[in-house]
Amino acid sequence: MVYRPPVAVLERRAELRECLVAEATAIVSRQGWAGLTVTAAAAAAGISAGALYKHFPSKASLATEVFNRAAGREVEVLATALADSSYPDVVSRLANGVATFAWRAVRGRQLAYSLIAEPVEPPIADARLALRRRYRDVFAAVIAEGIERGEMLDSQIPEISAAALTGAVAELLVGPLSAAASGPAAELIVGQASAIALRCAGVLGTGPHNDRRKS
Amino acid sequence: MVYRPPVAVLERRAELRECLVAEATAIVSRQGWAGLTVTAAAAAAGISAGALYKHFPSKASLATEVFNRAAGREVEVLATALADSSYPDVVSRLANGVATFAWRAVRGRQLAYSLIAEPVEPPIADARLALRRRYRDVFAAVIAEGIERGEMLDSQIPEISAAALTGAVAELLVGPLSAAASGPAAELIVGQASAIALRCAGVLGTGPHNDRRKS
DNA sequence: ATAAACAGTGAACCACGATTTACATCTTCA
DNA sequence: TGAAGATGTAAATCGTGGTTCACTGTTTAT
Numbered sequence: 001m002v003y004r005p006p007v008a009v010l011e012r013r014a015e016l017r018e019c020l021v022a023e024a025t026a027i028v029s030r031q032g033w034a035g036l037t038v039t040a041a042a043a044a045a046g047i048s049a050g051a052l053y054k055h056f057p058s059k060a061s062l063a064t065e066v067f068n069r070a071a072g073r074e075v076e077v078l079a080t081a082l083a084d085s086s087y088p089d090v091v092s093r094l095a096n097g098v099a100t101f102a103w104r105a106v107r108g109r110q111l112a113y114s115l116i117a118e119p120v121e122p123p124i125a126d127a128r129l130a131l132r133r134r135y136r137d138v139f140a141a142v143i144a145e146g147i148e149r150g151e152m153l154d155s156q157i158p159e160i161s162a163a164a165l166t167g168a169v170a171e172l173l174v175g176p177l178s179a180a181a182s183g184p185a186a187e188l189i190v191g192q193a194s195a196i197a198l199r200c201a202g203v204l205g206t207g208p209h210n211d212r213r214k215s
Numbered sequence: 216m217v218y219r220p221p222v223a224v225l226e227r228r229a230e231l232r233e234c235l236v237a238e239a240t241a242i243v244s245r246q247g248w249a250g251l252t253v254t255a256a257a258a259a260a261g262i263s264a265g266a267l268y269k270h271f272p273s274k275a276s277l278a279t280e281v282f283n284r285a286a287g288r289e290v291e292v293l294a295t296a297l298a299d300s301s302y303p304d305v306v307s308r309l310a311n312g313v314a315t316f317a318w319r320a321v322r323g324r325q326l327a328y329s330l331i332a333e334p335v336e337p338p339i340a341d342a343r344l345a346l347r348r349r350y351r352d353v354f355a356a357v358i359a360e361g362i363e364r365g366e367m368l369d370s371q372i373p374e375i376s377a378a379a380l381t382g383a384v385a386e387l388l389v390g391p392l393s394a395a396a397s398g399p400a401a402e403l404i405v406g407q408a409s410a411i412a413l414r415c416a417g418v419l420g421t422g423p424h425n426d427r428r429k430s
Numbered sequence: 431a432t433a434a435a436c437a438g439t440g441a442a443c444c445a446c447g448a449t450t451t452a453c454a455t456c457t458t459c460a
Numbered sequence: 461t462g463a464a465g466a467t468g469t470a471a472a473t474c475g476t477g478g479t480t481c482a483c484t485g486t487t488t489a490t
Contacts, residue, residue: 002489003435009487013437038478050480051438059478119334129391136392153414153423160387160407167386168379168415176344177351177378192375199368199414200383202423208368210419218458218465228467253448265450266468274448 017055020045024066029111032118036063060123067124071115071131077104079138090146091203097142098169098197102190105173113174135166143201153202165200169193232270235260239281244326247333251278275338282339286330286346290353292319297357305361306418312357313384313412317405320388328389350381358416368417380415384408 005013023044027036038059042052056062082097105112114120115131139162146152172178172193178186199208220228238259242251253274257267271277297312320327329335330346354377361367387393387408393401414423 002433004488005436006488009436016437037476047437048439049478050440053479054437119336119340121334125334132386133391150425154425156410157403157407160392160404161411163390163392164383164387164408164411164415167390168383170386171347171382172375172379175378175382176348177374188372189375192372193379195371196376196379196415199417200379200411202414204423204425208417208419210365210369218463220466221458224457224466252446262467263469264448265470268449269467 013055016045016047020052020055020062021065021069024062025070028066028070028114029108032110032114033063033120033124034118036066038062060121063121064123064127067115067127067131070111071127071134074101074104074115075131075134075138078135082138082142090142090149090151091198091205094139094142094146094201094203095194095198097139098165098194099190101169102173102193105169106178106186106190109174109178116170117174132163132166136162138162139165139201146201146203151204153204156202161201165197168196168200172196228270231260231262235267235270235277236280236284239277240285243281243285243329244323247325247329248278248335248339249333251281275336278336279338279342282330282342282346285326286342286349289316289319289330290346290349293350294353297353305357305364305366306413306420309354309357309361309416309418310409310413312354313380313409314405316384317388317408320384321393321401321405324389324393331385332389347378347381351377353377354380361416361418366419368419371417376416380412383411383415387411 020041024036024041027040027044038052039049041062042049045052052062056065078097078101081100082093084093084096087093087096115128120128136159140158143152143156143158143161143165147154147156147158172189178189235256239251239256242255242259253267254264256277257264260267267277271280293312293316296315297308299308299311302308302311330343335343351374355373358367358371358373358376358380362369362371362373387404393404
């Protein structure tokens with residue numbers, strides 16, 4: 001071989017690749033997967049559609065990379081919130097985790113919708129299955145710990161409760177209900193989401209009860 | 216006008232239209248929306264693709280009719296189960312409703328997935344929104360009644376809990392968890408789904424508790 | 431200086447389904 | 461009988477995006 005690209009070129013190449021992923025992510029966060037065409041992504045990064053194929057073998061490849069990175073970030077944030085050791089009990093950690101999850105969905109609403117519910121082509125649908133599984137596993141671990149420590153109902157199956165919890169919160173945040181959620185409405189929904197999540201997870205202790213005094 | 220189609224012809228025409236809807240529904244129940252092409256639907260009904268347009272103005276029109284009819288049936292069944300007056304209390308009715316919902320999803324799994332979660336083109340996505348709203352409303356009514364009668368937590372908002380409940384059960388039944396659900400596993404999931412739904416709805420009374428005796 | 435490797439361009443090219451069209455057939459009713 | 465309406469067929473047409481292709485300009489190592 002008589003040509004070996006020098007470091008500077010390789011760096012620029014890597015940079016452009018990153019730029020493509022970043023721009024594609026921005027498009028999805030703004031317009032959803034429907035807006036992510038090869039032409040649009042390439043144009044946003046300042047190159048032509050054909051050139052994109054010098055960096056990704058196919059659109060699906062770019063799309064799944066975008067998905068997986070964004071999904072990874074979300075799961076990471078959730079896992080971190082769920083592991084926050086400044087809370088003494090598992091229940092508080094769960095509440096904190098759900099609230100975090102919820103807030104992130106309320107702010108990047110379009111991205112949350114795109115990750116969780118928007119119609120997508122098959123390769124991304126697969127990645128989405130994996131995402132759901134990861135959410136489930138993360139929640140399931142917390143529930144299992146809660147059962148272990150006697151803070152949660154022990155007749156439940158952590159994986160199942162976790163899946164339900166994931167679905168419940170997702171529907172709440174991404175579904176039609178929160179579509180029109182302005183500031184205060186959003187707070188209400190996030191608050192309710194946390195409460196519901198705890199009930200879902202079979203939190204023991206005081207248990208659900210109504211106040212005697214009527215207002 | 217010198218031609219007025221006689222009753223027999225009109226009947227046959229209506230019959231064929233029904234046949235198209237039925238065949239299209241069958242395709243969706245078997246292969247999902249992905250399998251529902253104009254050609255396939257027409258062929259199943261024994262006509263050519265072009266002829267289908269004598270009965271429906273567009274594919275979207277046929278598809279939404281298929282969706283809405285199937286969705287209507289599901290909601291109807293659920294509403295009936297939730298209204299079963301042979302149960303004395305609201306809680307039992309809710310449990311019964313969720314179990315019915317769940318069983319139907321476990322048997323027609325593909326159809327349930329298609330109605331609730333499969334990627335679809337925009338016109339059907341709209342119809343799906345409406346379906347989710349209907350599910351939510353039906354559950355919300357029951358929860359509201361439960362609160363009214365003092366059987367459920369009164370600090371919740373029925374619509375929100377109902378949305379969460381819908382999402383939870385949907386995720387459970389249509390998500391990856393129940394993908395491999397053979398007979399006994401399915402029963403387990405349905406059972407858990409009912410239990411989770413009751414917790415979600417903030418059922419009072421005995422509340423979640425662990426048995427003292429360890430096995 | 432020059433062959434080789436490579437990013438990039440812009441214009442084809444292609445696959446896939448939905449729709450439309452041109453034409454044939456049949457039926458009704460003046 | 462024959463003009464008009466309706467159904468049906470098969471093939472052509474269209475739109476949309478992803479993907480490929482032929483070619484250009486640039487850079488590197490001999």
